[in-house]
Amino acid sequence: MMRRILPILLLLFALALTACSQDKGxxxxxxxxxxxxxEIVLTLKDNGKGTWSTDLxxxxxxxxxxxxGELWLHTKEGGVIPxxxxxxxxxxxxxxxxxxxxQRQ
Amino acid sequence: MINTIKKIVMHPWIxxxxxxxxxxxxxxxxxxxxxxxxxxxxTIASYQIVPYWAVNALAVFMPWVEIIxxxxxxxxxxxxxxxxxxxxxxxxxxxxxFINLLRDAPISCGxxxxxxxxxxxxxxxxxxxxxxxxxxIYYFDSVLQTDQLFLGKLKRIHS
Amino acid sequence: MSTSKTNNAVPDSVPDNTAELRQPMELxxxxxxxxxxxxxxxxxxxxxxxxxxxxxFLPIAMGPLGLTFGFGVMRRAxxxxxxxxxxGASDKTQFDKRGELLVDKFFPSNKTKPTISSPTVLAGQHLxxxxxxxxxxxxxxVIPLDKDSHVVLGFGPKLTGEAFSDVEIDLLNGLxxxxxxxxxxxxxxxxxxxxxxxxxxxxVQTQEAREALNRRAFQLRxxxxxxLELSAINExxxxxxxxxxxxxxxxxxxxxxxxxxxxxxxxxxxxYRGPEPDCLTYLAHSGRxxxxxxxxxxxxxxxxxxxxxxxxxxxxRADLPLEADVAMLFTLNNDWRGCIGLFSxxxxxxxxxxxxxxxxxLVGTFMVTLGNAKHTQLIHDLNSDLAARNVELQNxxxxxxxxxxxxxxxxxxxxxxxxxxxxxxxxxxRASWFDVSLIILAGIVLGGLFNxxxxxxxxxxxxxxxxxxxxxxxxxxTLHLAEGGAVIVDAxxxxxxxxxxxxxxxxLPEDMFSFVYSMKLSSLDPAIPIIVYGRNLSRxxxxxxxxxxxxxxxxxxLVFDGGLDMWEEAGYEVEK
Numbered sequence: 001m002m003r004r005i006l007p008i009l010l011l012l013f014a015l016a017l018t019a020c021s022q023d024k025g026x027x028x029x030x031x032x033x034x035x036x037x038x039e040i041v042l043t044l045k046d047n048g049k050g051t052w053s054t055d056l057x058x059x060x061x062x063x064x065x066x067x068x069g070e071l072w073l074h075t076k077e078g079g080v081i082p083x084x085x086x087x088x089x090x091x092x093x094x095x096x097x098x099x100x101x102x103q104r105q
Numbered sequence: 106m107i108n109t110i111k112k113i114v115m116h117p118w119i120x121x122x123x124x125x126x127x128x129x130x131x132x133x134x135x136x137x138x139x140x141x142x143x144x145x146x147x148t149i150a151s152y153q154i155v156p157y158w159a160v161n162a163l164a165v166f167m168p169w170v171e172i173i174x175x176x177x178x179x180x181x182x183x184x185x186x187x188x189x190x191x192x193x194x195x196x197x198x199x200x201x202x203f204i205n206l207l208r209d210a211p212i213s214c215g216x217x218x219x220x221x222x223x224x225x226x227x228x229x230x231x232x233x234x235x236x237x238x239x240x241x242i243y244y245f246d247s248v249l250q251t252d253q254l255f256l257g258k259l260k261r262i263h264s
Numbered sequence: 265m266s267t268s269k270t271n272n273a274v275p276d277s278v279p280d281n282t283a284e285l286r287q288p289m290e291l292x293x294x295x296x297x298x299x300x301x302x303x304x305x306x307x308x309x310x311x312x313x314x315x316x317x318x319x320x321f322l323p324i325a326m327g328p329l330g331l332t333f334g335f336g337v338m339r340r341a342x343x344x345x346x347x348x349x350x351x352g353a354s355d356k357t358q359f360d361k362r363g364e365l366l367v368d369k370f371f372p373s374n375k376t377k378p379t380i381s382s383p384t385v386l387a388g389q390h391l392x393x394x395x396x397x398x399x400x401x402x403x404x405x406v407i408p409l410d411k412d413s414h415v416v417l418g419f420g421p422k423l424t425g426e427a428f429s430d431v432e433i434d435l436l437n438g439l440x441x442x443x444x445x446x447x448x449x450x451x452x453x454x455x456x457x458x459x460x461x462x463x464x465x466x467x468v469q470t471q472e473a474r475e476a477l478n479r480r481a482f483q484l485r486x487x488x489x490x491x492l493e494l495s496a497i498n499e500x501x502x503x504x505x506x507x508x509x510x511x512x513x514x515x516x517x518x519x520x521x522x523x524x525x526x527x528x529x530x531x532x533x534x535x536y537r538g539p540e541p542d543c544l545t546y547l548a549h550s551g552r553x554x555x556x557x558x559x560x561x562x563x564x565x566x567x568x569x570x571x572x573x574x575x576x577x578x579x580x581r582a583d584l585p586l587e588a589d590v591a592m593l594f595t596l597n598n599d600w601r602g603c604i605g606l607f608s609x610x611x612x613x614x615x616x617x618x619x620x621x622x623x624x625x626l627v628g629t630f631m632v633t634l635g636n637a638k639h640t641q642l643i644h645d646l647n648s649d650l651a652a653r654n655v656e657l658q659n660x661x662x663x664x665x666x667x668x669x670x671x672x673x674x675x676x677x678x679x680x681x682x683x684x685x686x687x688x689x690x691x692x693x694r695a696s697w698f699d700v701s702l703i704i705l706a707g708i709v710l711g712g713l714f715n716x717x718x719x720x721x722x723x724x725x726x727x728x729x730x731x732x733x734x735x736x737x738x739x740x741x742t743l744h745l746a747e748g749g750a751v752i753v754d755a756x757x758x759x760x761x762x763x764x765x766x767x768x769x770x771x772l773p774e775d776m777f778s779f780v781y782s783m784k785l786s787s788l789d790p791a792i793p794i795i796v797y798g799r800n801l802s803r804x805x806x807x808x809x810x811x812x813x814x815x816x817x818x819x820x821x822l823v824f825d826g827g828l829d830m831w832e833e834a835g836y837e838v839e840k
Contacts, residue, residue: 097784
């Protein structure tokens with residue numbers, strides 16, 4: 001019984017995943033923000049992956065869009081960095097860091 | 106009057122509604138957790154109940170148990186066993202939330218997504234409601250079950 | 265009767281008034297009389313038969329006395345005998361008719377006691393008036409011989425016409441006495457002869473009877489022996505053989521055969537004894553039609569059920585399958601018809617009726633025994649059949665028993681299967697630990713597989729659990745190091761940092777380490793010591809972050825495992 005049900009469940013699961021990624025195309029793109037003297041470049045790819053680049057680092061992450069125009073960056077370590085999308089800007093707050101405003105490039 | 110209420114309350118169609126709701130809830134909750142296992146591990150850890158060496162494993166396995174249970178509940182397969190598991194999970198969640206409320210821990214529920222409103226007594230009430238629904242399912246569910254469809258006739262076999 | 269005189273009267277008493285004159289004459293007469301008496305005695309002693317005595321006596325008595333006629337009627341043992349002399353044929357007829365009455369007159373047959381016990385002579389004219397005697401009868405003499413033998417004599421007048429003198433009467437008396445004696449003797453002899461003859465006849469008859477008895481005994485013995493012998497045999501063919509031997513022995517034949525044919529689907533029973541053994545096969549195979557043909561030929565004389573008939577006709581016997589001098593057809597039941605044939609007798613001569621009878625009796629015995637044998641055979645066959653049926657029945661019973669056992673096993677299996685199915689069904693509709701375990705197991709397996717294959721999979725067991733613990737530092741040293749320029753890093757989630765942290769500590773939550781590090785610490789001199797704190801039951805944030813920092817090139821990364829609690833306990837400053 002279980003063996004019959006599982007493929008169906010997996011299919012449902014896959015469908016749900018595709019449903020989640022419908023708005024990504026609109027948000028995807030390259031954004032940049034200035035913090036102190038550091039320029040941060042945020043690249044959001046269509047496939048839900050993205051990079052956070054500074055002069056020294058390039059951090060990979062996954063991103064997703066939540067309801068209410070929220071952008072979540074899912075870190076590799078299991079954290080979520082929430083951001084707010086409005087038009088071409090993404091506003092983001094990192095703990096201990098000032099508010100970052102990314103402009104679409 | 107009481108009987109009528111009893112009848113309505115115990116009606117299997119209500120149980121069916123609960124079943125689909127709880128099932129869908131679990132499938133929905135599990136999908137995010139499966140996708141972002143690391144985040145779920147963080148969530149579990151934030152409760153400070155599970156020893157640190159078991160957190161990751163639990164974060165990997167539990168969403169799958171949830172999704173299987175949710176799916177089986179929607180399909181009406183092994184309803185009682187599944188509702189037992191779901192009730193068990195919900196009780197564990199509720200107790201965990203309760204403990205953390207007492208601790209005044211600044212955590213979100215993490216029930217569906219990583220970032221949510223912080224836990225509160227409302228969360229406890231919501232979970233208890235879900236437990237009640239699950240028990241209703243356990244005792245009163247009988248319609249539109251896949252098991253009933255395939256195995257119901259076997260009940261009629263006599264020696 | 266008054267004139268009668270007994271013969272005892274002696275001539276002495278005769279009156280002798282003319283003695284001288286008559287003397288020579290008298291003497292002659294006496295001589296004559298004596299002569300006569302003598303003659304009579306002599307003659308009569310020769311005669312054997314009473315009738316011959318009577319016939320002889322008449323001339324002897326009449327001659328000397330010169331009588332015209334004489335007759336004698338004798339009744340002996342109911343038979344009449346008449347002797348006559350000097351009388352005609354009519355008188356003979358008369359005597360034949362009335363002789364009985366005449367004798368009855370003197371010896372009434374209805375009286376048991378004889379009226380006259382000794383010979384008596386009656387004389388007188390009156391006698392001739394009787395109707396029973398011829399006319400002129402002058403003298404009648406009656407002689408009782410024995411109980412039922414009497415004689416009546418009658419004499420006519422003298423030729424001279426004279427009356428009878430006393431002397432003559434005496435003479436007659438004498439003669440009658442002699443006659444009586446002679447007759448008694450003759451009668452005795454005749455009786456003796458008759459008895460002899462009778463005795464001889466009886467002897468012959470006895471002999472014959474004995475022979476007949478012997479024959480009967482022989483037949484009975486033969487029959488008995490045959491019965492005894494045959495009754496011991498139960499098998500029809502053996503019975504035929506034995507009986508054939510008995511027949512041939514009893515009736516002295518050198519060749520014999522018996523053939524018994526039943527319904528066409530049965531084997532015939534045949535027996536043959538003789539010079540050609542092939543005849544047995546011939547009888548068995550080709551004899552049926554010929555024998556049965558004889559039965560048809562007999563038509564209404566055909567032997568019925570359990571009957572036998574001699575085949576008398578020589579022509580018919582020639583048509584039998586084998587030669588036969590004596591042949592007999594018999595029917596056993598309605599179904600079995602047989603024929604017995606005997607050939608070439610050892611002794612000549614036809615079979616006597618006795619032997620015929622014996623033959624029939626023997627065949628009768630044979631048929632009874634054969635019938636019994638047939639019945640025995642039938643019973644035997646039926647018994648065999650019954651035994652076979654019993655075996656069959658037993659087999660059927662065995663089959664049934666095994667089938668029942670099989671059914672028992674099958675129903676047990678059925679019960680077991682139904683029990684299993686019902687148990688399973690009940691389990692399905694019940695909360696079962698098995699299902700619960702199965703679901704959890706499935707979750708573990710699927711989760712493990714998915715996590716293993718997913719690029720964003722995590723470690724099932726945290727690295728900090730497996731690796732060597734990093735360098736630890738106490739609260740006091742931490743403070744001391746911090747005063748010396750070391751950076752204190754709070755690795756806990758930012759919410760906890762906000763609740764309270766070591767004074768001067770930087771929030772570097774473990775779950776967004778890369779981002780925050782890049783923003784805050786990437787430009788830090790690697791030589792500056794970093795002290796990381798923050799752990800709880802479920803996460804060793806400090807260890808994880810310290811490892812990350814070390815990996816990023818920081819030379820001195822320490823872990824203050826006491827955390828905020830220990831810090832507070834030590835009484836150092838906490839920022840909120």
